[in-house]
Amino acid sequence: MHAKRRKNLLKKTKGFKWGRKSKIKLAKTAAAKAGKYAYRDRRTKKRAARGLWILKINAALRAQGTTYSRFIDDLKKAQIQIDRKILADFAIHHPKLFEAIVTQVNRRTTK
Secondary structure (H helix, E strand, O other), X not given: OHHHHHHHHHHHOOOXXXXXXXXXXXXXXXXXXXXXXXXXXXXXXXXXXXHHHHHHHHHHHHHOOOOHHHHHHHHHHOOOOOOHHHHHHHHHHOHHHHHHHHHHHHHHHHO
């Protein structure tokens, strides 16, 4: 049991620098911190991705003469539910489709 626990711990710290990969006392703290950082950064990754989507959408919208905040407000008023990930993808890879969505939103809200 004891050897198995040690073996699993050292398996987690494989590739770490210096004694953190081979010495049990150092490997324990290294594995614990690595787990903590991994947990935290899985959430940070999502936050950063959303920020990037917003940036891409805003850049495409400004080229069409509007801003991100106005567009999102108009999108909600028009009751169109498209998430930011899809909008960012349309803005980059399908600009004509994105332009059509923007004109549709503007048409619905100006009535």
